[in-house]
Amino acid sequence: MIKRSLCLLLLSATAYAGDPKYPVSAIPADLLKNAHVVTRLEEITVKMHSLKDLRVIEKRVLTILDENGEEHAGFHEFYDKDKDIRDISGVLYDAQGNVVRKLKKSEVTDLSAVGESLMDDSRVKTHDFHHRIYPYTVEYEVETSRSFTAFLPGWLPQPDEGFAVEQSRLSVTVPEDYKLRYRQFNYKGEPVQAVNKGDKTFTWEVRNLAALEPESMTLPIQQRTTAVFTAPSDFSYGSYTGNMNTWNDFGKFILTLNAGRDQLPDKVKAEVHALTDGLKTPEEKIRTLYQYLQKNTRYISIQLGVGGWQTFDAAYVANKGYGDCKALSNYMFSLLKEAGIRSHYTIVRSGDDAPDIIEDFSMNQFNHIILCVPLGKDTTWLECTSQTLPAGYLSDFTCNRAVLLIDETGGKLARTPRYAMQQNQQLRNIKASINPAGDMSGQVQTVYTGLQQDWCHKLVNNLKPEKQLESLKRMFNLPSYDIAKYNYTAKSAAGVVPEMGEVLDITASSYASVSGKRIFVTPNVLNRSGTKLDPEKKRLSPIQLSYPWKDVDTVQLTIPEGYKLESIFQEVKLEEKYGRYSAKATVNGNQITYVRVMEKNDGVFPATEYEKLAKFYNDIYKADRNRIVFVKAE
Known part of the structure; x- marks a missing residue:
């Protein structure tokens, strides 16, 4: 009897081991090209039971082909008092599809997600099998429940380049009389809809998506591949309910959240009047109160429940001296209001490289708050979390993008300033000398303006x-250099883009190449382009060039005595829709004068322009390395 039981156990184990799932050999060959990760199966199932009950099950099976896909191998799920993680499961498979091990609940790490936030009830559960024998496959399934419906899951089957997909599906179920709103990109047709027992379900599905090739100067990933954004009509958030059918409706909800939170303490009111009553113009009052804000408050993240959208009141900031972007913007709003100046709480998606929002689809696409102060034909924008920016300047963190401006009637779209080429300049002068060994020493004086001074x-x-x-x-792109001394001077005025002056004392060993009787000098000392493109590469996605800028470099180099000019490059002039470039060098005795001007335009260009763009940048790359040759005089 014991022998028979042991035999059955061995047979069962053999059958289990012999029944692999997701073997790598089953992946179609065309999905392996350019891929680091292959999604074998993704199923996101969303069900809205009511405005206060949303259930989500996310199942993902990913094959990690190499170390470049490793960042996608684990999972993390945020939760708080309004979002509960009901269940987590996970399995690790080897390349043949055999189970290596299963996730134990004790292996899931539970951490505070506070980070640098002073107050935040958010936590995160994470796990990684830490397997490094490639290829391998991970399977995770996470079930969550949420007591709010202000945010609905979206769908991006290919979250990155190098991500191939065998099968991915999003399914959203809502009450039959509920209006589910969605916007889809690069998806053929409409979702499959089904009605069943008072519910209706929308399903999107893709199969066999080849990995996107890495491409520079591209649009955001969600504009290059399949993506679906879903958003509520009626929704709940904490104890509040609202509607998101239009931007105006969304703005009304924000107004409701923040109603009555602009009351200042009497002491602060008196300070406002003491500071501004004697000033003649609104611009002076704005600048003075902005400086008061910067001097008396500091930024600290605060995210508590509905506080993710709702501001702390002005009195809280006045008493504590700190606040998050919502609280500080509301406080500045309150200061201006006391001074008789109207302003608008403004919601924005911030980030140096953040994609612009979908303007014709109202949903929460934002992560930051700034303040808009309309002044007749002009408008002043204030970044209230900064203690150093001048009044009226936004930086690359929030400039040139659509925002939701909140006024007394609700919300409406507006746009933050776009800084033009003439505002984003780098004007550099270099005076340096080269010794007989080829070492260089000299001084660099640079003026940076606008977005070029942000760094x-x-x-x-x-x-x-x-x-x-x-x-x-x-x-700097120099083999070996040292900076002996440096200095910076800031200059700014209200309504004017800021300016930063820089002075560097720099030395560079073996800057010029000395060979026998000759010395080879590259007169472009510090501003050589690093962009080199392959004109033969087939371009698939449109080209996006970021903000416009202008560089002007003027270089004066003194070479050792006793040399005469042997050869010099001709002046280079290039002009395309992407920008303009010129570089010219002259020699007078042992003095080289070099002037380089580079203007870069912004914009989106079709993929068919890539070969011409590559030639333009490659010609600049080559011209920036042109050399002048001197030979010892006999």
Whole structure:
């Protein structure tokens, strides 16, 4: 009897081991091309039981082909008092599809998701099998329940380049009389709809999506592949309910959340009047109160429940001296209101490289708050979390994008300023000398304006001096150099883009190449383009060039005595719709004068322009490395 039971057990184990799932060999060959990860199966199932009950089950089976796909191998799920993680399961498979091991509940890490937030009830559960024998497959299934419906899951089957997909599906079920809103991109046809027992279900599905090839200067990933955004009509958030059918409706909900939260303490009211009653213009009052805000408050993230959208009141900020973007913007709103100046709480998607929102689809696409102050034909925009930016300047964090402006009637779309080429300049003058060994030493004086000074502003205001120097010593494309001394001077005025002056004392060993009787000098010292493109590569997606800018470099180099000019490159002039470039060098005795001008335009261009764009940038790359040759005089 014991022998028979042992035999059956062995047979069962053999059958289990011999019944592999998701073997890598089953992946179609065309899905392996350019791929680091293959989604074998993805199923996102969403069911709205009511405005206060949303259930989501997410199942993903991913084959990790190499270390470049490793970042996608684990999972993390955020939760708080309004979102509960009901169940988590996971399985690790080897390349043949055999089970290596299963996830144990004790292996899931549960962490606070507070980060640098002062108050936040958000937590995160994470797990990673930490398997490094490629290829391998991970399967995770996570079930969550939420007591709010202000956010509905979206669908992006290919979240990154190098991501192939065998099968992916999104299914959303809502009450039959509920209006589910959606916007889809790069999806053929409409979702399959089914009605069953008072519910209706929308299903989107894709199969066999080849991996996107890595391409530079591209549109955001959600514009290059299949994506579906879903949004509520009526919804709940905390104890509040609202409607999101239009931007105006969304704005009305924000108004309701923040109603009555603009009351200042009497002491602060008195300070506002003491600061502004004697000032003549609104611009002066705005600048003065903005400086008051910067001096008396600091940014701290606060995310508690509905506080993810609802601001802390102005009195709280006045008493504590801190707040998040919502609270500080509301506080500035309250200060201006007390001074008789109207302003608007404004919702924005922030980030240096953040994609613009979908303007014709009202949903929460934002992560930050700023303030808009209309002044007749002009408008002042205020970044209320910064203690260093001048009044009226937004930086690349929030400029040139659609925002939701909240006024007394609700919400409406507006656009933050776009800084033009003439506002984003780098004007550099270099005076240096080269010794007989080819070493260079000299001084660099640069003026940065607008978006070109943003990095410089962060360097000066966010880093300690020793870290500033470390950063500067990694900045330039020189084999070996040192910075003996540096200095920065900021200049700004209300309504004018800021300016930063920089002075560097720099040395570079073996800058010029000395060979026998000759010395080879590249007169473009610090601004050589690093962009080199393959004109033969087939371009698939449109080309996106970011903000416009202009660089002007003027270089004066003194070479050792006793040399005469042997050869010099001809002046280079290039002009395309992407920008303009010129570079010219002249020699007078042992003095080289070099002037380089580069103007880069912004915009989106069709993929068919890639070959011409590649030639333009490659010609610049080559021209930036042109050399002048001197030979010893006999």
